[in-house]
Amino acid sequence: MAEGDTILRAKQRLSGALVGQAITVSAPHPRGRAAGVERLDGLTLEGIDTHGKHLLFDFGGLVLHSHLGISGGWHVYDRRARWRRPRSSAWAVLGGERQEAVQFGGPTLRVLPASRVAIDPQLARLGPDILAPELDLDGTVAKFRATDQSRTLGDALLDQRLTAGIGNIFKSEACFAARVDPWRPLAGVADDELRAVLEAARAQMLDAVRLGDRHRFHVYKRRGPCSRCRGPVRHRGQGDANRTTWWCERCQV
Secondary structure (H helix, E strand, O other): OOOHHHHHHHHHHHHHHHOOOEOEEEOOOHHHHHHOHHHHOOOEOOEEEEEOOEEEEEOOOEEEEEEOOOOOEEEEEEOOOOOOOOHHHEEEEEEOOOEEEEEEOOOEEEEEEHHHHHHOHHHHOOOOEOOOOOOOHHHHHHHHHHOOOOOEHHHHHOOOOOOEOOOHHHHHHHHHHOOOOOOOEHHHOOHHHHHHHHHHHHHHHHHHHHHHHHOOOOOOOOOOOOOOOOOOEEEEEEOOOOEEEEEEOOOOO
16 A cells, blocks of 8 residues: 555655646546536646545645555656556546646545535544654644554554554564664553654655665564564564564564
8 A cells, every 4th residue: 555655755756746737637447427526627736645545636616635555556658658558447547738637446535525624524534644744743642642542553553533644564664773673562662663664664765755765674574683673573463453463573572
């Protein structure tokens, strides 16, 4: 699933291609037509915002909300360039002067009145964006303390109601960086440890925004011993969704 760093990189790429331009909009796939994206045709894209794993395209009075999930993706092409996927599978095509952006797949593509974004049930329930320019870390820690303290740390980090943007990769990587066991219940994680994990997630994800595919992972999908202590790196499903967690048995305590 695309995490907050991937979405922020997508925003940067899409903004450079389209913001400030009158956009031609089409929906080759029925899913895009059902979402009403063609209502945006001819409007000017004024800006693109992110909140965690969500993209919000500002067309003035209307907002296009996109969430990519596991299978979705935004591609940017030069006009008349050949696409990597069939045109018929495109949910939305946003055409600018020289480039066009195409969404393929994903669980969410919909058009909202701008006046309803702040109170929309799907968006309003999101916790603070881990990559927000000014993250209220104390407020984020307080949200973790207000939830069930028997939950394991790794499971809670994926709860987008507590903080938005962290996914399976940076759940594992942040706990490793802070030397905290992701299987510990929240009741057994001190506030300074929780802050360290959140700070590590933010720092690593911002680094991934800058480096892209060159960003290095230390435990995620690691098959060899721990790079820090040479202990065994384990992985197994965690939480109700059974999302795989990676951790070092020896140096994360």
